[in-house]
Amino acid sequence: MSISESAVAVAAPAVDHSGCRTAPIQHHPTWSETPSPWRLDTVLAHVGTATDPATGAITTPIHLSTAFGHPGLGASTGYDYTRTASPTRDVLQDALARLDGGTAAFALASGMAAVQLTVTTLAPFASRIVALEDLYGGSYRYLKCLADDGAYEVDFVVGETGLREALQRPAALVLIETPTNPMMTELDIARVADWAHAAGALLAVDNTFYTPVICRPLELGADVAVYSATKYLAGHNDVMAGAVVVSDPSLGERLQYHLNTTGATLSPFDAFLLLRGLKTLSLRMERHEANARKVAEFLRVDARVTRVLYPGRSGMVSFELADGVDVAAFLDAVDVFTFAESLGGVESLVTCPSVQTHADVPPATRAAYGLTDRLLRLSVGIEDAEDLLADLRRALDRAGATPA
Structure with a gap:
């Protein structure tokens, strides 16, 4: 589904930054206070623009600081430690959420970190995962490792026929790519989402090959969009990154808590490079x-x-x-x-x-x-x-x- 001619209008939920110790989801106010009437190309061109009103900087500053001072005991600016939140990363994450029509997005250190966060956060230990057999080899390897270690029951299937049959019984998570890597098989996301939800599962779609320019899985019924942002989103073979975007704010809170706990967040400089890449996506x-x-x-x-x-x-x-x-x-x-x-x-x-x-x-x-x-x-x-x-x-x- 091409969205090059569709409007991007996503408002981020209000966030109480005072609870910094519980790892709040951060959003930059210039992006999150009101929906944008702009179309996708305009949103992309303005990614990270005018996010520093104090100086009027056109480009988002790179905040390299790992620690942030507190105004007083029990008070916070919304930033305490860069693993939890970084001003530069927050601008990127808000942009990623907007581009995919999500309520929250998370920038990670690699695409596989994004897959790991999705699986371990959204699929309870020992639960059942249904995944395409012809996933990216790294995703297959990771899920196979989890299954061999007894952490999850993982059923690998081929195509929509395999997915439909596997989802005749309950599951916790379904992981697909469309098109698949490298066989280029396309799946009907809306149809797979119906099967997944009927089985009590969340649907995560690796959208690395298509990007939000071509397809927005959340609008088709998926619960999670996953990216190796190293690839098209960054676009210049000079930064390694991953991204996870969700439609449900409660899923966002769960992911933020786990990400803050495990620490696979994207560095401020890499977040800046990814913002720069998005402008020409x-x-x-x-x-x-x-x-x-x-x-x-x-x-x-x-x-x-x-x-x-x-x-x-x-x-x-x-x-x-x-x-x-x-x-x-x-x-x-x-x-x-x-x-x-x-x-x-x-x-x-x-x-x-x-x-x-x-x-x-x-x-x-x-x-x-x-x-x-x-x-x-x-x-x-x-x-x-x-x-x-x-x-x-x-x-x-x-x-x-x-x-x-």
Whole structure:
């Protein structure tokens, strides 16, 4: 669901900062007092703007202080210790909440920290979790580890059919991606949300590939939106971060308490970098998608490629090389694309999931949902599309196969 033309109007709940020892959810007053009538592109351009009225600074200041002075005994400015709350991080979190239509958002040290916070806070110990089998390899590894340790009962399923069947009995949490990584399978979030809620479960959606520019899971019935903010939200391969956004204020209070307790919060400087990245998110996603469409079209008509997986949105494309193509030679030959395992930055990357991002997923499990050793994942950047196509053509030629 594209929201590039829809208004963003989210008011944050009132917060009593006097109870600082209970880890209140912080919101910057210039963002939270009144709903904004602005559309998404305008909100993004103004992320972090005019949040320091005392100086008139256009850009949000980086408050590096780890401690904050108290006005008096039992009194607080709303900030005591940066693990609990940071002025810079609060501006970011309020922006993230607005962008996804949530009531509260949390910025963490990595995408996996965001997944961990979601799981351990919202799924009681020993409860049942239903998750897609073809999740990002790190998410699969984490849930498998929890299951093996006896912390949770985790049922891994494939696609909507597997989800519907698994949710015929009670569960605490459902974790999905759409599109999935790297198989690019899309799921109907609203339908899955109905199944999850009927089973007594909360639905968490990893929205890293689509971002709020393309899809806002909370508006479709999800309870939690999760991001590796390292990727598209930040967009420049220079900051590691995660984000969690919730629709229910009570879930926000629970997450804030656990986050303050465990301490995986994002540093002020990284929060500043993420704010800066958000300003160009809509522009970047437009270029990522335009380039990805051209790349997918190019690959679909090349006989050296047996299948192309592209949902038609965002900048992620997966494809499988034919048997006559040397995968290692292809990866060695790319020049504009870089052989690396991240995604979502302005530079184009190519990943071999079976030996990188999904190496810890058992081969039989990968094979069950179609992830072979010949499947590659592209994070298509914002370079000139003709340079990207020429790079892929040259790599295919050097990999030893003859085009049709």
